[in-house]
Structures are given as structure tokens and as C-alpha cells.
Amino acid sequence: MNHDRSLARTAGILYLVTFATSIPALALETPLLEHGVHPEFAIWGALLEIMLAFACVGTAVALLPITRRYSEPLAVGFVVSRTLEASLILVGVLCVMTLTSLRTAGVDAMSTLHGWTFLLGPGVMPAVNALLLGTVVLRARLVPAVIPIVGLIGAPILLASSLGTLFGAWTQTSAVAGLAALPVALWELSLGLWLTFTGVRTNGMPAPAAVPLPQRVS
Template identity: 35%
Template sequence: MGGGLYFLTHVTSVGAVLLYGGASYAADAPLAGRGGVLSGAVLEILLALGIVGTGVVIHRLVRERSAVTASGYLALRTLEASVILAGVVTLLPLVARPATTTAPGLEPGVEAALRLVHDWTFLIGPGLIVPFHTVLLACHLWRSRRTPRFIPVLGLVGGPVVGAMNLAVMLGFSDVLPLAAVPVFLWEIALAVWLIARGSDGGGS
């Protein structure tokens, strides 16, 4: 289950960005229409649920060896999901009102502000919270030797790299560098494959 949830988070996150159109760091790009944004919002809700799900699974796997790591990882994953959901809520008023298909008719300045809030939640949630729970879990896996050594190495490298990149973006020193996210992406893929190969209990203690 844990491995499948990790894959779910990747599929839904990429799908949401594609459906939103220019909603992430591209203020001058047109946002997708009602259908695209609503579909992207549904994917981000599934993304948030998948993120919390991975936290629950990892909590169960590591709590006997490290209650601090288990609780910390679950808390950080839940925080990440909460920030993502806050971003979803800021985009929905741009294209829809609840229980109607009537266009919201917001002023351009309001629309720009809501899109800016979404961009910041995208940066803070996946961008600056992920590095902390990545390093936390990778340190535990390195010490416990429960996984092949290259898996925690990917996390220990990828977490700080993606965190530094997003911090630079936050401070205005850099644009988004997709290659900087490759190590943390490989970390989650490798962990997902290992969880699936060993079973939902991670191969025991």
C-alpha cells in the first residue's frame, strides 16, 4: 500500500500541474478553464490524501524503532498536505462558485492575488516542507539499515538540494530548476519500489 501511495502522489501532482496550465510560477501564462482547474483540484485533493497516507504507512513501519521519526514524518506529511489543500481553495474561486456553473466574475487584481497565493503554497508545501521529512526518514533508514544503502543516500542528497533550490526561488535568487528535484524524485520512487517489493510491512523489523 505504501509504495502505491507514493506513486499516486507523483501521478496526481504532475497531472494537476498540467491541468492547471500556467498556475505554477508562470503568472503571465493563461490559467486553464473551469474544467481544467476543477479536474486539477480533484487531483490535488487526491494528492493530499496520498501524502497523508504515506505518512500513516511510514509511521506504522518505523514507530517501534523510532517513535520520534514516525511521529515527525507523519506530522510533516500532514502539514505538507494541508498547505497543498490551502492552495487548491485559492484557485477554485477563479473559475467556479459552489453549486453553480456561473462564472465568479472576479476583478483581475483579485484573480492575480489568488494565483499568487497558490504559487506560494506550491513553493512552501512541496518545496520547503518535503526536504525536512525526506532527511528525517532517510536518516532513520541509514541508521537502521532496513533498506539498500543507496535509498537513504538519495534522500540525504535530494532533500537538501531541493530545499536549497526552493529557498533560492523564495528569496528571488533563482528560477525553478527542475533538475534539482531529480534526486528527491528518485528517492521516493526507489522507496516506493522497495516497499512494494518487500510487502506493506517493509520486510519486517
């Protein structure tokens, strides 16, 4: 129980780190990405995004020993999807670091590449994460049901918004895209706060009993 509590607190803190890094990173990188100015700010944004990528993977790794008791495919799938999200974030970091060297030449091309990685990483993958982790957390009743339900409702909304961006219906920074991202953001923030300060429920669905291995007859 104490081990689960420690794992849950670690995951919760890492979830909060993703918020503390992603929002200022975008603000620091936007002047360079949109106007080709202030590369010195973008460098700090890139460093924050590196922290964000590691925190993303950390949330899944910390929860894996708990969530795999209830659904190993979903638990492992969440680790994979989080790792893929972190990889896309790091591709965006490479774009930003390249832009700081190019300054003006090639800004449009690299900004476009960063935009696509931003759409696939922070745009699409959090929806996949919510579907995987939200399902196992809800089934196991590890946290109050309303928390994963918000994520499961928000996931298809975010995916639809990303699809709209892909086909040019609106931009990633539009009001429509911002509103569509709110439910998943609320799910991740509330999950992070709950895990940090409360942990996982111990009176939820019991973990599946371990299947004994056949004994070797000598």
C-alpha cells in the same frame, strides 16, 4: 512479517499515487494559474491534488507502525510533516477553486498565493520528509541504503533551491529548480517502487526490545 509487508505495500502504492496525481494536476492547473484560461481543466487538477493530499498523509500513517520501532520521534515527526504538506496542498486547492469562480478578477492575487503554497508544500516539505523518513529508514536498514541516501543528499539541495526561489534567484518552474528537485523525486519514486514490490527488509537492524511495565503489587 506479513503485516509489515502489507503496510509497506500500502505505503508504496500511496507513494506512486502521489506521482500519478501531482504531475497531471500541475499540468491541468497551469493554464488557469498563468493565463487565466481553461478553469474546467483546473477543476480536475484540484480533484487530483485532493487525492494527492490524502495519499501524502497515508504514506506516513502506513509506515508509522514500522518506523516507530526504530525511532519514534522521527516516525511521528514524519507523520506531522506529511500532514503539514497535505494541509498546504489543500490551501492551494482552495486557491484554484476560488480562481475557477473568479475567472478573471483577482487572478493575479490568487495565483500568487497558490505559488507560495506550492513553494512551501511541494517545495520545502518533501525535503523535511526526506530528512525524517530517510534517517530512520537508513538506520533501520529497511530498504537498500542507496535509496534513503539519495533522499538525504537531495533534501538540502531542494531546501537550497527553495531558498533561492524565495529570494528571487530563480522561479519554481526554472531548470535550476527542476534539477534541484530530481534527487528527492527519485528518492520518493524508488522508495514507492521498492515498498510496493519488495516490502521492508526483515534482516536489518532488530527492533528495540519492549521495556516491560512495572507490575502493580496488590
